[in-house]
Amino acid sequence: MAEFRRLYDNTFPVLFRVAYRIVGTEDAAEDLCQDAFFRLYERNMQFPNLDEAKYWLIRVVKNAALNYAKRKERERRAYQKAFREDFRKSETGESEFIAGETKQEVQEALQKLPENMRTVLVLKEYGELNYKEIGRILGISEGNVKVRVFRAREQLAALIGKDGAHVS
Amino acid sequence: MCPDRQLISLYKDGELPSPWKEKLEAHLGTCPDCAHTLKAYSQVSAFLQSEYNESEHIEAAQRTVWKNLSHTLPQVSPSGTKHQWKHPVVVPLPAAIAALVMVALMASIVTPFILQQGKANPQSVAKINTEVPGIIPVSDMQGLLQYLENQAASADIVIIKLPETNRFVPSGQPEIIRSVDYQGRR
Numbered sequence: 631m632a633e634f635r636r637l638y639d640n641t642f643p644v645l646f647r648v649a650y651r652i653v654g655t656e657d658a659a660e661d662l663c664q665d666a667f668f669r670l671y672e673r674n675m676q677f678p679n680l681d682e683a684k685y686w687l688i689r690v691v692k693n694a695a696l697n698y699a700k701r702k703e704r705e706r707r708a709y710q711k712a713f714r715e716d717f718r719k720s721e722t723g724e725s726e727f728i729a730g731e732t733k734q735e736v737q738e739a740l741q742k743l744p745e746n747m748r749t750v751l752v753l754k755e756y757g758e759l760n761y762k763e764i765g766r767i768l769g770i771s772e773g774n775v776k777v778r779v780f781r782a783r784e785q786l787a788a789l790i791g792k793d794g795a796h797v798s
Numbered sequence: 799m800c801p802d803r804q805l806i807s808l809y810k811d812g813e814l815p816s817p818w819k820e821k822l823e824a825h826l827g828t829c830p831d832c833a834h835t836l837k838a839y840s841q842v843s844a845f846l847q848s849e850y851n852e853s854e855h856i857e858a859a860q861r862t863v864w865k866n867l868s869h870t871l872p873q874v875s876p877s878g879t880k881h882q883w884k885h886p887v888v889v890p891l892p893a894a895i896a897a898l899v900m901v902a903l904m905a906s907i908v909t910p911f912i913l914q915q916g917k918a919n920p921q922s923v924a925k926i927n928t929e930v931p932g933i934i935p936v937s938d939m940q941g942l943l944q945y946l947e948n949q950a951a952s953a954d955i956v957i958i959k960l961p962e963t964n965r966f967v968p969s970g971q972p973e974i975i976r977s978v979d980y981q982g983r984r
Contacts, residue, residue, distance in 0.1 A: 638864065638867075639860075642856070642859075642860045642863065643856045643860070646856050646859050646860070647856070650855075651846075656855060656859060659859070660859050660862060660863050663859070663863055664863045664866055664867060664870075667863070667867055668867065668870060668871070671867075671871055672871075736845065736846060739845075740846075751846075754811065755843055755846050755847070756846075760811075760812075760813065761811070761813050776804065776807075776808060776813070777804070779807060779811065780803070780804045780807040780808075783807055783839050783842055784803070786842045786845075786846075787838045787839065787841075787842050790841070790842065790845055
């Protein structure tokens with residue numbers, strides 16, 4: 631049990647950041663992290679070291695978060711189609727709107743990236759992982775990680791630069 | 799000549815090994831275009847980190863999820879309650895002596911009451927015994943014999959006399975009984 635607690639304390643921040651950046655809401659990110667830890671505990675999984683356990687947890691959370699995000703996107707589109715309005719603009723209050731707008735911009739920018747690039751960039755920017763670790767988590771080579779991170783950055787820089795507000 | 803932009807991305811992530819790292823650093827100091835690229839990458843990272851005050855949210859989420867897990871998984875206990883009895887309890891010496899004296903004092907006060915309660919039943923039995931004439935009020939052998947005679951005279955004596963003859967005749971239907979009892983023995 632002490633081991634489980636140690637693993638939890640060490641890995642939760644990374645897992646939460648990754649999950650949050652993919653799904654976009656704290657509640658969903660909490661649920662996904664909780665499910666991952668529950669699965670690990672319930673299956674009584676054994677790992678040679680803490681890092682391997684962390685990689686497994688990140689992989690589980692990342693896959694679950696991507697599935698969740700896809701499902702939510704489908705629901706959102708169906709909702710918009712049905713009611714012919716964008717519910718994202720329904721927030722009231724200036725500060726709420728500004729905070730929501732920035733958050734939405736980040737989420738939208740990430741969503742515009744292809745999934746394989748988005749995942750790599752999220753793991754790099756929010757997971758505090760190096761290329762080698764990302765490669766192990768995703769089951770791809772280190773060289774492939776380098777290329778994906780680079781292309782994701784290029785695309786995102788171009789997207790943000792087009793708005794002119796964030797990149798000079 | 800400018801290096802591949804991918805090297806700038808690697809440099810930004812701290813993944814560019816020596817001696818390429820030092821060479822690129824030297825180039826970045828002299829090339830405004832490459833410096834701009836690096837700045838753009840850094841701003842992408844800053845943009846991605848922009849709106850979220852991470853530490854507060856993560857700590858809150860961490861507490862919430864652990865609380866939920868501790869309810870969901872029976873063996874997971876919240877921190878702080880697990881080892882509460884493993885910490886030594888420090889009691890000052892004077893307080894310990896005072897506690898011992900108090901216990902001894904209380905014991906000395908309470909014990910007589912408990913013993914007295916224990917004797918209550920034998921006392922009542924003894925009282926009953928005094929009402930029963932169990933002791934013979936005589937002082938010598940003559941008196942004892944006299945007392946026994948008087949007792950014998952006053953007591954109800956039942957005399958059971960046995961019949962004088964020992965030759966009995968079976969009653970009822972002796973012939974049938976005899977034929978059953980001695981069948982085949984004659």
